[in-house]
Amino acid sequence: MDLLKKYSLSSMRLRSLNALEASTANRNKAIGWLVWDLTFLKSKQSYWVVVTDIIDAVDCITVIIVVCQTLMKELSLLIYQDKYADIYNTLHKFWTYDKFGPVPEKKLTSIQRIIEKFVQCHMVVIIACGLFYYFKAALQREKVLIMGWVTVCGIENNLCYAINYAGQVVFIVWLMPVFLSYDTMTLLLLGRVYCELEQIKYGFVNLNVKCDESEIIKQVSALVQQHNLVLDFLEKISALLSSILLCLFLTVLLSLCTSFFLLTATGFPPSFSVLSRLGPYLAGSCGQNLLYCVVGQIISDQTLSVADAIYDSQWFTTNSFALRKAVILVMMRSQKSMQLAAGGIFNLNLETFVAVTKASASALAFLNTMYN
DSSP: OHHHIIIIIHHHHHTTOOGGGOOHHHHHHHHHHHHHHHHHHSOTTOOOOOOOSHHHHHHHHHHHHHHHHHHHHHHHHHHTHHHHHHHHHHGGGSOOTTTTOHHHHHHHHHHHHHHHHHHHHHHHHHHHHHHHHHTHHHHHTSOOOSSTTOOSSOTTSHHHHHHHHHHHHHHHHHHHHHHHHHHHHHHHHHHHHHHHHHHHHHHHHTOOOSSOHHHHHHHHHHHHHHHHHHHHHHHHHHHHHHHHHHHHHHHHHHHHHHHHHHHHHTOSSOOHHHHHHHHHHHHHHHHHHHHHHHHHHHHHHHHHHHHHHHHTSSGGGSOOHHHHHHHHHHHHHHTSOOOOEETTTEESSHHHHHHHHHHHHHHHHHHHHHHO
16 A cells, blocks of 8 residues: 555645545546646647648657547546545455565565566656657657647747647646556556465465364455455456556557557668657557556466465365365365456457557558558
8 A cells, every 4th residue: 555655646646636535626626637638639729730641640649649548547537536445445454464474474575576666667668758759859850749739829930839849748747647657556456466365375375274173264264255355356456447458458559550650651770760759659558568468467377376375275184074165165266367358358468468469560561551
């Protein structure tokens, strides 16, 4: 919970989207910020640039994708505040790391440090990608905007160009906390699930079967209840994130297609300005796709490994029928992995990562054919 407050909830507080601080005043503020974001993109003073070149059109799409993904996350945090609050409060029912003594506590603390480093690396990559996009004009050595379709006046005039560019930089910096905090929230919640399942596995493997049958059943009952709590918690996360993950995968697929197209459409190898501008963006898109797929695969494998931990316990050394019945029931439930799904269509695993990569390559071939 401390990591969640440090890396996610504190950033959400800036936009009044922290579900633990939900109130009518904060909700009204969050709605106001969302309306301001949409007004910036669809202001009556703004106009859509008429794009005649397919490369310029695709260049605009790369930024639209990020903005739309961020606004979807912001809208989800606003609409489902009660559900997010319920998820955060459920974390208080999880066991502390010292539940089974210093040995598992040391291991879980180490895992938590790895998760924190993982989150920090993700934040650095996304911020670095954003910085490269801020210097889009310098890298292209042209008078261009970050978001070419949003302007308040013609960019032919240097003063108007500076105003447009500065406004768009401020806008993207303003959206960045929502973009980052949502991803870090998801990673930290799933990381906490991993650690809790690790404790449950330790509890089963080190089950004390030498005590009275009633005491054994009490131990197993506590482990089963906690296991059910974690699986229900994971189902809540999957249901809540389903639509956002679907939007994320579709936008990532579009991002990969447009980025690869821009890299190859201007000639191969691409120029330094094109490579330096699109390289970080492409790395961010691939990294985001790989990140969610790897984490989903890890969680799926972890839910399956509970059955192995139960089988490795000393259940066979006792003649307790109640114990064996409970063990069989838990093993049966654990043999079906919990899959995080995007819109109920794509499961978050390495197979999905390969499928998305193949689909983007096919789309790239189609775009190149049409362009040529």
